[in-house]
Amino acid sequence: MPEALLRPRPLCGRTLRSLLRPSAIALAVLAAPGLAVPALAGQKPGEVQAERAPDEIYAKTCGYCHGRNVGPIILGRKLPAETVKYIVRHGQNGMPAFRPTEVTPAELDALAKWVEKSKARKDEHGY
Amino acid sequence: MNELNLDRRGLLGAGLASAASLGLGTGASAQNPAPLAPHMSKADFAGAMKAFRGVVGNEWVFGDEEAVAPYAKVYVPDPLGRHVPVGAVCPQSVEQVQEIVRIANTYRQPLWPVSTGKNMGYGMTAPATPGQVVLDLKRMNRILEVDADLGTCLLEPGVTYQQLKDYLVENNIPLWIDVPTVGPIASPVGNTLDRGVGYTPYGEHFLFQCGMEVVLADGQVMRTGMGSIKGSTAWQAFKWGYGPYLDGLFTQSNFGVVTKMGLWLMPKPPVYKPFMVRHGEMADVPRIIEAMRPLRVSNLVANCNLMMSASYQLAMFRRRHEIVPDGAVLDEASLKKAAKANGLGMWNTYFALYGTEQTVAAVEPIIRASLTASGGEVLTSAEMGDNPWFHHHATLMEGGLNLDEIGLLRWRGAGGGLAWFAPVAAARGVEAERQTALAREILERHGFDYTAAYAIGWRDLHHIIALLFDKSDAEQEKKADACYRELVTRFGEQGWASYRTGVNSMDLVAQQYGAVNREFNAKIKRAVDPNGILAPGKSGITG
Numbered sequence: 001m002p003e004a005l006l007r008p009r010p011l012c013g014r015t016l017r018s019l020l021r022p023s024a025i026a027l028a029v030l031a032a033p034g035l036a037v038p039a040l041a042g043q044k045p046g047e048v049q050a051e052r053a054p055d056e057i058y059a060k061t062c063g064y065c066h067g068r069n070v071g072p073i074i075l076g077r078k079l080p081a082e083t084v085k086y087i088v089r090h091g092q093n094g095m096p097a098f099r100p101t102e103v104t105p106a107e108l109d110a111l112a113k114w115v116e117k118s119k120a121r122k123d124e125h126g127y
Numbered sequence: 128m129n130e131l132n133l134d135r136r137g138l139l140g141a142g143l144a145s146a147a148s149l150g151l152g153t154g155a156s157a158q159n160p161a162p163l164a165p166h167m168s169k170a171d172f173a174g175a176m177k178a179f180r181g182v183v184g185n186e187w188v189f190g191d192e193e194a195v196a197p198y199a200k201v202y203v204p205d206p207l208g209r210h211v212p213v214g215a216v217c218p219q220s221v222e223q224v225q226e227i228v229r230i231a232n233t234y235r236q237p238l239w240p241v242s243t244g245k246n247m248g249y250g251m252t253a254p255a256t257p258g259q260v261v262l263d264l265k266r267m268n269r270i271l272e273v274d275a276d277l278g279t280c281l282l283e284p285g286v287t288y289q290q291l292k293d294y295l296v297e298n299n300i301p302l303w304i305d306v307p308t309v310g311p312i313a314s315p316v317g318n319t320l321d322r323g324v325g326y327t328p329y330g331e332h333f334l335f336q337c338g339m340e341v342v343l344a345d346g347q348v349m350r351t352g353m354g355s356i357k358g359s360t361a362w363q364a365f366k367w368g369y370g371p372y373l374d375g376l377f378t379q380s381n382f383g384v385v386t387k388m389g390l391w392l393m394p395k396p397p398v399y400k401p402f403m404v405r406h407g408e409m410a411d412v413p414r415i416i417e418a419m420r421p422l423r424v425s426n427l428v429a430n431c432n433l434m435m436s437a438s439y440q441l442a443m444f445r446r447r448h449e450i451v452p453d454g455a456v457l458d459e460a461s462l463k464k465a466a467k468a469n470g471l472g473m474w475n476t477y478f479a480l481y482g483t484e485q486t487v488a489a490v491e492p493i494i495r496a497s498l499t500a501s502g503g504e505v506l507t508s509a510e511m512g513d514n515p516w517f518h519h520h521a522t523l524m525e526g527g528l529n530l531d532e533i534g535l536l537r538w539r540g541a542g543g544g545l546a547w548f549a550p551v552a553a554a555r556g557v558e559a560e561r562q563t564a565l566a567r568e569i570l571e572r573h574g575f576d577y578t579a580a581y582a583i584g585w586r587d588l589h590h591i592i593a594l595l596f597d598k599s600d601a602e603q604e605k606k607a608d609a610c611y612r613e614l615v616t617r618f619g620e621q622g623w624a625s626y627r628t629g630v631n632s633m634d635l636v637a638q639q640y641g642a643v644n645r646e647f648n649a650k651i652k653r654a655v656d657p658n659g660i661l662a663p664g665k666s667g668i669t670g
Contacts, residue, residue, distance in 0.1 A: 042297040043290060048219065049268050060289050064311055064530035069444050069515065071533070089197050093543040093599065094536025096247060097200035100189075101217050101265035101285070102312070 052107055054114035061103070062111075067124025071095060076120025081112035088112070160192070161199075161211040164237050164258030164663075172213065175234035175260070179216040182226045187217040187266070198244075198252045198261050202536065202545040202598065203631040204608035210253035210630050212239060215261040221386045225346045227262065228384065231660040232344070238262040239662050240384045242284035242317025245309055247533070248545040248593070249321070250630035255664030262384065271387065272363070275300045278392045279337065279363035284316040284385060289528060291315060295392075302392040303526040305329040310528045316388040320378050321627055324584065326523040328429040328481060329393045331584055338362040339374055340387035344656035349373075349383070363389035379627065380648075381662035382655050393526075396481040400491075401521040403511060404503040405472035409436075409459060411502060412474055412563060412581060413556025416588065418501035419476070420554045423583045427490055430524060432478035434581040437466035439593060440475055440516050442538040442578050443531055457576045470514045476503065477520040538578070540597035544607060546631065547593060548614045550623035554588040562590050562623065569617060570594070573610035574603075589626065615639070630664075637667020 043049055052060075058075075065071035071094075074084075085108055091097035103111065163172050180188045189195050190213070198212050216238075218224050231238050239259040244252035252261050268285035273294065282291065288310035295302055304310070305325035307318050319332040329335045338352040352368040353359040366374070377383050406415060415434055422428040438457060441450065450465045451457055459473075466473060480487045480494075495505050511517035519531045536542045552558040559581055567577045570592075579592040592614070596607040608631070615625065615632055619639040628636045637645055645667065652659070653670040663669050 043270060043294055045273070046269055046271055048266065049290060060293075060311060064528070065533055068529075068531070069534065070531060070537075091197075091200040091543075093541045094202075094533060095543075096245065096251065096312070096533075097197040099197040099215075099244070099252070099263065099265065101187075101263050102243070105186075 051104065054107075054111040057103060057107060057111050058114070061098070062115075065095075067121065067126060069126035071126075073120070073124050073126065074115055075118040075124065079116055081109075081116045084112040084115045085109075161195070161208075161213050162257045163213055164235075164256075166235060167258060171234045172236065175230055175236040176214060176216075178230040178234070179227060179260075182223050182230070183216060183218050187219075188214065189216075190214040198263070201251055201253045201630075202248050202543060203250055203253075203629040204544065204546060204596070204598075204604050204611060205253070205631055206601070206605045206608050209257055210250065210255070211257065212252065212254050212259050212261045213257075215252075215263050217263040217266050219266040221267075221340070221342065221348060224262070224264075224267075224342045224384055224386055225348065228342055228344060228660065229346045231260075232346075232658050235658050235660060236260055237660055237663050238384075239665075240264060242314035242320070243287055243312060244317075245313045246317065246321055246323070247309055248547040248629065249627065253630050254662070255630045255633050259662070264384075264386070267386065270294050273298070273300060273302070273392075274363065275302065277364055278302055278394055279389060280392055281338070281363055281387060281389050282316055283387060284314055286314060286316065287312055288315055292526070292528060301395040303327060303329075303395050304392065305332065305335070305526050306523060306528060307332075308523070308532045309530055310523075311530055315390055316385060319388060319390065320385055322378050323627070324431060324582070324589075325526075326430060326433070326477075326520070327393055327479075327526050329391065330431040332390075333375075333378060335391040336374065336388060337364065337366045337391060338387075338389035339377060339385050341377055341383035341385050343383050344658070344661050348386075350387075351377075352389075363391075376651070379666045381665040381668055382651060384661065397483050398487050399479060399481055399525050400487055400507065401479040401517075401524050402477070402494075403506045403517050403520065404476040404478075404498050404501075405506060406474040406476070406501070406503045407463075407472050409473050409563070410560075413560045414501045415474060415476055415498075415503065416554060416556040416559050416581065416583065418497050418503075419478075419583055420586075422494055422497060423554070424586060427494060428478045429481055430479055431582055431584050432476060433520070435475045435477065435516075435520075436577065436579050437462050437471055437473045437475070438576055439535075439578045439580050440471050441465055441469065442576075442593070442595060443519070443534040444515055445469075447538050447576070456571065469516070470511065471516060472504070475516065477524065479521075479524040535578070535593055535595060538576075538595045540603075541599040542595075542597060544596035544598035544604060545593060546607065546611050546629055547591065547627075548611060548618075549589055549591050549625050549627055550618045551626045552588045552590070552623050554583045554586055558588060558623075559590070561621070562618070565617065565621070566590070566592055566614065569613050570610065573606050573613070575607065575610055590623070633664060634667040 066074045088098050176190050198215050237259040239254035240262040241252045242264050265285040267283040269283045271281040273280045288306045292304050305327045307323045319336050322333045324330050338354045341349050351373045353365050354362040451461045498505050522529050570577050582589040597603045615635050624639045625636045648668045659670045
């Protein structure tokens, strides 16, 4: 197996190693009755999703594939922003296309520039 | 890092002209535009699009080829280009959906509603028949309510599993989600409407749905279950309401546009322990099913358990030419060797235990004994460590998010071709033995691989076959189309019909369910949507 495939990968802020301990994992207790739902940063109840920053879109969409054995590494390769925008809207080979309703035009402009200027990440791996 | 391969990455860094020249657009062009619905004139279409702009604004109506391109991308075989939409309209409120539906009736413009449009391998946002405008509901992405005590939520269709998960984490609500394979970009509402499945004990999504809001074809808004009772607190708590149960009518159908849906969410258990059972031979699958069925029927194993073939597993993270040379048959000896090198068996069965320390400790020996007797090695994180396949399934079985299975799209050549074929049988080993033999015969004769899994939902057996092909190769796309149709037809002759299918085969599968059933659906369609404006052809239903 390639070494890259053996590395633990980020998973919602935890690694597999921390997630899967040798014995069954007591991760939480059941919800306390009457738990209030505090309003924190992020999406608020009843409101549409606000505009997202490039790093958030990368982490929660692109980065699930790119740099994780599924899609090619795209950070740190000086990919022209216009090319990034074209591929996002059309999909390439196995990549799905993303519509303006999924990544808005403003978000895509910022994301494409961010990808173009990005630095390579050591924790990314794969094809 | 490897050198770039043109088929996989050639466009990275290339100019736009190169991309366009490789035909990554819609297939339509100014000289050869996507066809309108047969009954419509260009003036009708223009009138409808103008009126849509009046509702949602110019920026949320798409009509030219370039703007429609993201809506035309499909993985399924479509050699005749039948599944290309003519436009898209993107509302952000129920009131806008009502207005759009009224306009569609005026111009008789068919609408193809999508939630997030990421039912990959089933058609994404592409319609079943030509001439439809996609009703893209992604902008309607409000999380309207999460009740931490009852374990329920009320969502709009554009909410993704990622959004819901983030909301639960950010607000420290100890409820899980249950994801399909492509959770981060898929919709809980959309997946449930397609009667999709996931991996936790709440994996049969429609079982855990409770209450809908639906815009009907005449523009009225209807709420199902307790939702139409003024002052009721039970819309997301009691599924059935009074009288005929209506919610099912709006799944896999075209009888309304679902604009809100209630779902039940599983309380995070104190203990979660994922397992993998490794079997060494292709012929082992019947005995795995025989061992698993009583565990599943009794609910000792509470989640849908998945038996993944070595080829399906390898296709996620490896490429075909790494295992056998291009053009060679994917033989069992090569597969076994590759599987072993990656810590896999020829069948890899995943399930998990959920509960308390005491309940898991009590159940685990019973399950181990049964599965060991079937000839399997029962493995946990202690043995599998950071194995990426184990990691993938361990993530899904606790409602975690990943997109690992998009890797399947690169199995062959430039990739990009996938059609799921998912026939249903009773959960008996003998059924699987016959199905595997039939599937391999058909797939291999057409030049494709048996990349498949079995899943025991509860008492049912789903055979989940990924027909993987190179969509950049027109001849291979034609073969994939013919192969898929033969799979549907010949499995149907044996009594095995699909539980769900892509836009490329909705009519074909509907025929298998019989004339009486089709006519009943058509009668409903004519009654509730006399102008046929909602998703004609969805599940083979027309008026």
